[in-house]
Amino acid sequence: MHHRLRTAVSRALSVISLVVISSALVAPAADAAERKRVTVKKAAPSATAATKKTADTRRVAAVSRTADRPAKGRTRVAAQASERSSKVQAASRAAIVPAKLSFGQMAGLHEVSDPLDLKSSVALVIDQDTHEVLISKNDHAVLPIASLTKLMTGLIISQAHLPMDEPITITQDDVDTEKGSRSRLSVGTTLTRGEMMHLALMSSENRAAHALGRTYPGGLSAFVGLMNAKARAIGMADTRYVEPTGLSSQNQSSARDLATLVNVAHGDPMLRELSTSPSYEVAVGRKTLQYNNTNGLVKNPTWDIGLQKTGYISEAGRCLVMQAEIAGRKLIMVFLDSAGKFSRLGDAERVRHWVESASSFGGSGSKVVAKGGHG
Template identity: 75%
Template sequence: MHLRNRTAVNRFLQLLGFVVVSAALVAPGVHAQDRKKASVKKSQVSASSATVKRAVAPRKVAAAAKPVRVSARTSKAATRVAFVPAKPSFGQMAGLHEINDPLDLKSSVALVIDQDTHEVLLSKNDQAVLPIASLTKLMTGMIISQAKLPMDEPITITQDDVDTEKGSRSRLNVGTTLTRGEMLHLALMSSENRAAHALGRTYPGGLDVFVAQMNAKAKLLGMTGTRYVEPTGLSSRNQSSARDLATLVNVAHGDPLLRELSTSPGYEVAVGQRTLQYNNTNGLVKNPTWDIGLQKTGYISEAGRCLVMQTQVAGRKLIMVFLDSAGKFSRLGDAERVRHWVETLPSSLTAPLQARAGNHG
């Protein structure tokens, strides 16, 4: 009986030991789960902290990330699109924006001339030769106008007029037919690239002859720093200086057709069953406080924002040239700054005032 009791006790102790050992084996697993939960919480907190850090990171870092475009169908469906950083302009690469001027202009190149006296009121890097973008179309318009070609002649947009260099858009689809006058109106007023190219392509002798005429006219006018390779301005090889462009504006202003079309606030054309409304690329033409006799805007990344104008300020006829402006609206802001400055000047200007205006040419 005693032995049986001892055997029972031993079995009981063995069973008890098994339970203790099992509990010991299970406990680490439980602790591991607790540690895992704690780790998850910690990682969530860390992720939140990282999110906050990214939110307050410098804009330069944020710009390097690829933007996400949210689908219009559902906010859950997001599509990543490639981020393409803006190319620096030729003026930026040349350091022209480092040149300061008393008016704090955002354009790296500027020139303001009294059209009657030819007096230079303001000059900044005015001899720098830079891409001129769609300011090119002012010469395109001059060649077409002076050629006395029939303005009611129909011209059809072809595949040759489609921009393959910049991939710019146009509402003039291949096959669209407008008159030469309508094409010229759209080219000068709303900077229509296909219209400008079609004007050059259909010129007697073809595009090569047209471009040769552009360069010959520039040479005739004494625009020694100017070169054209095509009629739209999409090529960065179309280049000029503020001095040369002031000469071009002065001559173009003498053409009634160029004055009328370039300052037209808006224009409608019938394309098939549709009517397309076009507006002037220069918002100042609709501003009643401005008296603009001729104008043209331009933009490609290599040229920055550009603007040339003939205008009257404080009773004086002025030619304004702004090249390589840094912001979308800053060329217009520069024109406003110059106008306000001229309005504060006495009617008779002297050489020191020109220097005061910032002669960095």
């Protein structure tokens, strides 16, 4: 009788164990308390059954723990896969959204062809000494000029003869709310006016340029007024400034006007030196920040550049102005609304090779006027 009872209990426990194990495998995250309640309901009537129940419980717990680990791993893998999927979807959406067109693209200026196949929709190359126009392409078009603005900012500061060693502190007012651009000059950073000038002209530091205008005697509005007054005084009839960085697309000019500005700015020794500096270091607290020139041509030993400035916002495209000596000629070069990241530098190289080729044949080169351009 007792033997049959023990046999029946043993079979019952085996069935229960299989059910529990199956439950653990099907639902590996089941609550441990639930498993405990199942075990308590089937109390062992004998020592043998109790021993078997304990072993079965341990096996169930072991199986449950083993099943739990892959479940947790699967959860992490699923989360990672979901995150990657979200990133891929976001990238796909970004790829579908077309890039913002520049003002030049919207005006159809890129449809104008030229013999040198320049990638900039606006170009002008002038002999600085003779004022001869060598290349012209849409040179009267008025477009946003981005950070070429900083050339006028630097000219106003330099000609004001303000103390270059005076400390200037970056404030929240200098933070870009126009484009949301980043800066390594955090709010509270203090540099000298000279250091701010160097960073603004060489590496196109927006907060540095804004701080220069904001701290000018009379404030920012007075400074912008001086920028526009200076433009009119030197004959820049197509030019308008609304702020000192170039982040606003309302800062606009023409290639003709910018060539005039480059010619005047080249006469300022400080602007020549700072704009063509290859790199510069500034101490900010306990850190030393390394800045590099935004124009890679200044580090090229085959170029002799006397003054330069780059610029970019989406509305303006890639821009570049330079004074450089090529084949013994001092040239002023203006490239606006270049479509590719490096195409403005490529355009400068194309012009240089053209001038050098013409010089090697003993001529000064024929004038290049783009179809639809202004000569």
